[in-house]
Amino acid sequence: MESNVVPPPQSFRDRVPIADSTGERRWLYPRAQSGRFTRWRTVVAWVLLAALFAGPFIWIDGHPLFLFNVMERKFIFFGATFWPQDFHLVAIGLLTFITFVALFTVVYGRVWCGWACPQTIFMEMVFRKIEHLIEGDYKARQRLDAGPWTPEKVLKKSLKHGVFFLISFIISNTFLAYIIGRDEWVKLITDNPTEHLAGLSAMLIFTAVFYLVFAKLREIVCSTICPYGRLQGVLLDKSSLVVAYDYIRGEPRGKKERAASPAQPESWNAVTEALKLKAGAAPTAPAMAPRAKGDCVDCKLCVQVCPMGIDIRNGTQLECINCTLCIDACDQIMDKIERPRGLIRIDSLNGIEKGKPTRFSGRMAAYTGVLLALIGVLVYLMVSRTALEVTVLRAPGQLYQREAGNLVSNLYLVELVNKSYDARTVQFRITNPDAKLRFVQPITKAPANELAKGTFFILLPESSIQMASTPLQIEVLSDGEVVDKVKTTFLGPMK
Template sequence: MESTIAQKQTFRDQLPTADASGGRRWLYPRSTSGRFTRWRTVVAVVLLVALFAGPFVWVNGHPLFLFNVLERRFIFFGVMFWPQDFYLVAIGLLTFIVFVALFTVVYGRVWCGWACPQTIFMEMVFRKIEGWIEGDHNARKRLDAGPWTTEKVVKKSLKHGVFFLMSFAISNTFLAYLIGRDQWLTLITDDPAQHLGGLTAMLVFTAVFYLVFAWLREIVCTTICPYGRLQGVLLDKNSLLVAYDYIRGEPRGKRVKTGPSGGEELSVKSSVRPSTHHAQKGDCVDCKLCVQVCPMGIDIRNGTQLECINCTLCVDACDGVMDKIDRPRGLIRLDSQAGIEEGKPFRFSGRILAYSVVLVALLGLIGFLLVSRPVVDATVLRAPGQLFQREPGGHVSNLYLVEIINKTYRPMPVQLRVNQPGATLRFVQPIASVPAGELIKGSFFIQLPEKTIRQNSTPLRIDVLAGDEIVDQIQTTFLGPVK
């Protein structure tokens, strides 16, 4: 009993994935079933289908998603974005951070267990493949501990071969998000020698995903991903967590069969020091199923821990045990620390209200900016290294460079108009329209009569028109001689 107490008090002294010597302790989570597991499976299937289908879904001739970093083209839910829209990206990231903070304050780390791609691929794809090939948790443990027999070589080779193929499929999907469906199809159907860069990127992505899912696994969640540590400063006593009801569960212990009828005695054979008040009321039978099913290798009965990803597998495992011993479900459940200790229901606190107000304000701001975003964006810069040129007829000219982006999916007629008395604008190569979703570059001269120039740098305004509508206005300067 004393050794159990000492173990409970010192569980934070070592990582659940490390042995006594500091080496890697491989985890063999036990499979379970239950209502949360079924819902997680449904959510995972929906998200996996959406992820793999995303780059291949096109609407009205354009992709639904595209994150082409090389060509600086981004499409999100069919809306096209360019580097000139970076302010929207910045506000969007800020909105996402506030949303994550609010979501964590209310629901804890549920994102990690239910929606994170790392968890979904690991638990719903790679761990399933491992179970189909090598067997259940005990069979996998025996296989790893045993000698290298023909059976072990075959199973390990088959498993890692399938892992590599799955990693290859995932890397192709992510590459399709980056370069687009059409370029990806060209990459995989054309001569590989003509696309060595793309092939190299595909193999690098494959190696990274294989390393993550075949070797790193839970280390990604505990060491690489910063969100696990971030939740420590976001959670409070009212946050919903996967929590063990120690008030109801302690003192824990095995239930014993007594009596001639073989009936179950209600008292417990305690494995921890009982209190006088709860000596006969502990519902935890110390079966350790909650530990065996945990993909992070922790004991949820020790309280909230950084490694917990709120996957709720321990909830289903414990509910199954409670059903068998005819006790109410919920010994391990989604609840807050205040709910466990004081029986208080979830409340909408001032902290949640503050986060909600900020989030709504940011959503309103980004919505307004999206609606008011110009369909054509132009950038005008004076040609570098150029001052001014005198021209016949008493005129002075400046050379300008222009970039015009069409953010729509239809060709856009454009024209530039300088808003300055006596000024004329002449393109080196005329620009009449901008193709759908494209960026074009050009150059033009602005001429002013020399007698109208009153200063070295004259401010000018250039109007960008799409048809008869002014869609953008650009402020620039005109350099000229002053006598």
């Protein structure tokens, strides 16, 4: 069976799409496109943008919905407070998220990059649209960049980069509000700037980083800097759903031609062939029927709209972010030439080559099993998490001290984290009947959502010490109920 695959040009993949033959940066000018997928992406993008900018300012019962206070090591997710003592929950949550993204990549390809990644959303739905509004469509932008520095060009470039910097400043402020909280952020922007030079400097640094990303780096972030883009080549297989070109249907590509003139009658051909044979001429070799062209008219619209500068007809590539712009562009052409949509569509390689629908494979089942197990562990740990968590550590650099009455003492440091939004009274009780607690810096109340520190001695009669390290257990009570149990050791003299 003759294959419809047309080999790519010799220069295919000998350089990245954003570089020319000399290795210099090739600036991309994606063409604006509309269509059903673009409309859905726009809706999703604006919902995510609204959630991002509103997140730090949504408070429930006087508490933020989200907070990532790295300086104070305090994190709030959906109203629940997490401290460094809950780092294992954060680690498991990150593993769950990574597995979730990997599973989605195995099944749905790089859908995260094209539909939910902040880099893509800001670049394509905010900065690119502003650029189009100020400088014009893709051809106008090309002419503007290639032309001399006229007053019009200076005005447009200054306006565009000024708006870019302003939006970068707004993004920086939003992320800062996530870190320090709404109230501290309001205080920062309303007070005298000279009193918050460190915060202002950090804000300007992040603004410069965001401006550099969206004004200069752009697609380099997705193709070179982002590690997830590199991982997709490992995660994808022939059953993964990706944005794919149906080369079986589309090749050989070419412009559609008018119908040829009717062929000569069969009787006339027979007479002509008989005269040739009578004259001693060699018989005419049978003419090969010209191969029918595929549905691809080689309009290159799919290449013009691609924000990564690739040609999807060359197959799945590292740079493809599954933005589906090429699908909308191709569907538009198919409508014009009255051919079915879907020459470029979301499908698997098996679906293109063999017409097989995507099925739930063993690999997908394995990822799903791991994901469900991680979610189960995370839910269990979240449900079983106590509101009060106590850490008791022996004071560094000290062993034991002898005191009056044949007593031996050890000094301990205690940290108590109240993860709830209500202040609670606390008491400490040691389970060993021979041991006594003597507080130097007592803790009787745990403030809401804060960390309290204290210091105490544990005293044991020397006669009751049977080993160099005696295990002890301390109970923490709140409102007469044991809420936590802490194990520690007591160091004493050897007998």
